[in-house]
Amino acid sequence: MTATRTAVIAGAGIGGLTAALSLARAGLQVIILEQAERLEETGAGIQLSPNASRVLLDLGLRERLRAVAVAPTALRVLRARDGHEILRMPLAQVAERCGAPYWVIHRADLQAALLEAVQANPNIKLVLGTRVDRFAVNADGITVQGLYALPNAKVPARVDTEGSLLIGADGIWSAVRAQLGDKSRPRFASRVAWRALVPTEMAAKPAREPMVNLWLGRRSHLVHYPVAGGAQINVVAITEDRWDAPGWSTRSMPAEVLARYPLGAWSRHARDLLGIPDHWLKWALHERAPLSGWGDGPVTLLGDAAHPVLPFLAQGAALAIEDAAVLAAEITAHPDNLVQGLRAYETRRRGRTTRVQQAARQTGRIYHRGADAFLRDTVMRVLGGERLLQRYDWIYNWRVD
Numbered sequence: 001m002t003a004t005r006t007a008v009i010a011g012a013g014i015g016g017l018t019a020a021l022s023l024a025r026a027g028l029q030v031i032i033l034e035q036a037e038r039l040e041e042t043g044a045g046i047q048l049s050p051n052a053s054r055v056l057l058d059l060g061l062r063e064r065l066r067a068v069a070v071a072p073t074a075l076r077v078l079r080a081r082d083g084h085e086i087l088r089m090p091l092a093q094v095a096e097r098c099g100a101p102y103w104v105i106h107r108a109d110l111q112a113a114l115l116e117a118v119q120a121n122p123n124i125k126l127v128l129g130t131r132v133d134r135f136a137v138n139a140d141g142i143t144v145q146g147l148y149a150l151p152n153a154k155v156p157a158r159v160d161t162e163g164s165l166l167i168g169a170d171g172i173w174s175a176v177r178a179q180l181g182d183k184s185r186p187r188f189a190s191r192v193a194w195r196a197l198v199p200t201e202m203a204a205k206p207a208r209e210p211m212v213n214l215w216l217g218r219r220s221h222l223v224h225y226p227v228a229g230g231a232q233i234n235v236v237a238i239t240e241d242r243w244d245a246p247g248w249s250t251r252s253m254p255a256e257v258l259a260r261y262p263l264g265a266w267s268r269h270a271r272d273l274l275g276i277p278d279h280w281l282k283w284a285l286h287e288r289a290p291l292s293g294w295g296d297g298p299v300t301l302l303g304d305a306a307h308p309v310l311p312f313l314a315q316g317a318a319l320a321i322e323d324a325a326v327l328a329a330e331i332t333a334h335p336d337n338l339v340q341g342l343r344a345y346e347t348r349r350r351g352r353t354t355r356v357q358q359a360a361r362q363t364g365r366i367y368h369r370g371a372d373a374f375l376r377d378t379v380m381r382v383l384g385g386e387r388l389l390q391r392y393d394w395i396y397n398w399r400v401d
């Protein structure tokens, strides 16, 4: 394989796919190595705030995404006990202020749009079923050692890929990050997210409206919003819990979820929605402390591999998308020294990603208040939706330049 101005990307998640499109546009050849044999997103939704949607529009995905996304008019904060509306944040105004949409979308729809664009690009090669195991830096760039499972073989075969750069977009359990020197493991955040999709026609009318609904309880919360052009409702229930395992796809039964959202503490309306799915997927939340340096020589990290974010501000994928845009901008700005481009990218990203990581952790603490939840709800009501939303302008109004 050619080693001239080729970026090898480990991982074809939202970060890896967006980086591939951005780097190809910056004039690089791109090879993506993905461990999964097929790219399929498990059912769930994702919020795409203007800081992220702006990058995707710039990559030419506007029409493709608009057809499947929902643009919520507001984020409605509801009291768990009785469904009383505490406040409403006008998301439509944020989109207008930032000049880019605030969308909610099914992850599979986002992934399909990115994948189609990747597959239509002659400068990007996607290699599935290959797990990045190690890398070695050499005079010309980098050799990335991948492992792929041959049918009926006991031991995976080894395949080497040459490139000028390696971008570790291989998620929170990143092998690239480990080889860069961070031997620590992600820390369990003592919270678990249960996720399910509900056919819209089975849900009560308020849940069908184009809004993000955030129910705040004691040590637990619930988020739901329509996706798939309004055909389904994405439901995410997050509680404090001890169950800890990596991955997205452990199945869980409705009783397990409902037991954590008991009557009295949770209104009948919330529980009715939680009772619809016949199964859930659960995901233990993990976090890592911010890294002081993400890269070395021709190797860097991107997305959750570099800076996993707890989901309380819905910014993990958004930051990965931002990373991709800044990485491509710095590669363009350093055409004769790609390694310098990587260092410039890391320098530009460190402060913002750390700040968002911290803000998300802080928001999690607020969402999961215990006995003083009443105080939280009162303060939020007094502040009001518009003022609270303006506090996040620094997140939403981000631009690559």
Ligand SMILES: Cc1cc2nc3c(=O)[nH]c(=O)nc-3n(C[C@H](O)[C@H](O)[C@H](O)COP(=O)(O)OP(=O)(O)OC[C@H]3O[C@@H](n4cnc5c(N)ncnc54)[C@H](O)[C@@H]3O)c2cc1C
Pocket (backbone or CB within 6 Å): 010, 011, 012, 013, 014, 015, 016, 033, 034, 035, 036, 045, 046, 047, 048, 130, 131, 132, 133, 169, 170, 171, 172, 173, 174, 175, 176, 193, 236, 283, 302, 303, 304, 305, 309, 311, 314, 315, 316, 317, 318, 319, 320
């Ligand atoms: C409940 C919940 C809700 C969320 N909601 C939102 C939201 O609304 N908005 C938002 O912006 N973010 C949200 N997030 C965060 C978001 O899901 C992640 O931050 C985002 O998916 C990270 O993307 P990534 O591409 O960096 O990593 P990943 O999505 O983890 O992708 C990594 C890819 O690398 C592959 N891989 C791993 N190891 C290797 C290897 N060694 N070799 C090759 N391939 C490998 C994996 O198979 C995978 O395809 C949420 C998270 C949770 C838990």
